[in-house]
Amino acid sequence: MRIGAVDVGPPKGPILALAPMDDVTDLPFRRICKAQGADLVFTEFVQSDQLVHGAKRAEKRLDIADDERPVGIQLYGSAEPRMQQAALRAAEAGPDLIDINCGCWVKKIAGRGDGAGLLRDLAKFESVVRAVVEVSPVPVTIKTRLGWDDDNVVILEVARMVEQCGAAALTVHCRTRKQGYTGDADWSWLARIREATSLPLIGNGDVRTAEDAQRMLESGCDGVMIGRGAIHNPWIFAQTRHLLDAGERLPPPDAATRIGMCIALLRETAAYRGEARAVREFRKHYRGYLGDLPGFDALRPELMTIEHEAEARGRLAAYAASLGAPVDTVSSYSGGSTAR
Ligand SMILES: Cc1cc2nc3c(=O)[nH]c(=O)nc-3n(C[C@H](O)[C@H](O)[C@H](O)COP(=O)(O)O)c2cc1C
Missing domain, CATH: 3.20.20.70 (Aldolase class I)
Incomplete structure (x- = not known):
């Protein structure tokens, strides 16, 4: 159009x-x-x-x-x-x-x-x-x-x-x-x-x-x-x-994809807004992205106290691994949808 x-x-x-x-x-x-x-x-x-x-x-x-x-x-x-x-x-x-x-x-x-x-x-x-x-x-x-x-x-x-x-x-x-x-x-x-x-x-x-x-x-x-x-x-x-x-429904993104998205967004936001602000602001988003994944409630208090972006990313990657869902890329989820 x-x-x-x-x-x-x-x-x-x-x-x-x-x-x-x-x-x-x-x-x-x-x-x-x-x-x-x-x-x-x-x-x-x-x-x-x-x-x-x-x-x-x-x-x-x-x-x-x-x-x-x-x-x-x-x-x-x-x-x-x-x-x-x-x-x-x-x-x-x-x-x-x-x-x-x-x-x-x-x-x-x-x-x-x-x-x-x-x-x-x-x-x-x-x-x-x-x-x-x-x-x-x-x-x-x-x-x-x-x-x-x-x-x-x-x-x-x-x-x-x-x-x-x-x-x-x-x-x-x-x-x-x-x-x-x-x-x-x-x-x-x-x-x-x-x-x-x-x-x-x-x-x-x-x-x-x-x-x-x-x-x-x-x-x-x-x-x-x-x-x-x-x-x-x-x-x-x-x-x-x-x-x-x-004409068909894509399955919901899996744990690796969702955690990968958090990692990517955290990294980008830290680069754009500065680490301290990005890490602080991202605390209000974890539950929205990850709230229904197994073990999230136990992980959340720890995420709330992390001050450094690299540490948060590392913790998220470890969490993904613990779910048997190692994160390597955020682009794995796709309905053929990336930039046209
Ligand atoms: C957190 C938040 C911030 C918003 N800020 C703007 C804005 O800056 N400009 C605007 O036109 N609408 C703003 N809106 C309204 C949305 O653009 C949209 O019209 C509204 O949320 C209804 O769409 P939705 O049901 O898909 O959320 C905001 C909505 C939310 C939830």
Whole structure:
């Protein structure tokens, strides 16, 4: 498929995209997902004001690598001049796309009119999209929700509007702002949105398995975006592509593959963020990757106290060996899914 002039995924689609996630989708995690078959990845959101003021935290989020392309940098904000400046600054980092976050529900963002706050003021929404499209040298994509609340579902209007403004694709998290993460994402909207716009349409919300992704695609979109379902399970992209292409389910990754993934991610994160931070932050991920493996509960307290990356990797490798699953490579799990 194409988003603007950018080729994304296989020629006839569908697109399997990694959702932007604050504090999750940094460069190492995006690369892991890419290697597992994600066709399109997005950075964590970047606040436009912070970027324009040169805040280090914002600048760091612009780091992208060639082997993760196509990649979109996501911006948020509602002041048009700032968003334009931020888009130009982001474009210098060389992304394939710039995405505008029009769906963040958290109070301190939506409450001041940014993110999903734009869904309460469609004139402002339109003006922000137009402003960014006007200056961006790369295609601009939009990520939003159905509306502010059940009484104000505006997504059909939004879909038509962003297309007219020159946006190149639309991602819809099929919940309202008021829902936050409660209830179920209502995928039935996708078919209606599909009729309202000819933009590439990416569905989002509650895809936890390859089968979910397949069902979402059947409900009428050109791609699926996976967020929480990819945390601790980057294999979901390989599993989905395999299910779509071969019509069969890949077995879940085995212990060696999962431990190998932890080792790889730990190493990459330490190189990218520094050892101390990587080791500390990774503590919250062990259970997600390994929690159901035999002997994990006994190993966990030890992992929680390890301070050095090499030691953590060594302990993980020993654990794998103890399970009779020596780790040599992380690429052993594959549904034929590595970079296309
Ligand atoms: C930890 C976390 C951080 C998130 N950060 C962002 C973000 O930076 N930008 C954004 O557009 N959405 C963000 N989201 C929302 C996701 O992109 C996605 O829309 C949402 O989680 C629904 O998809 P899922 O059910 O596949 O997780 C975040 C979600 C989570 C769980």
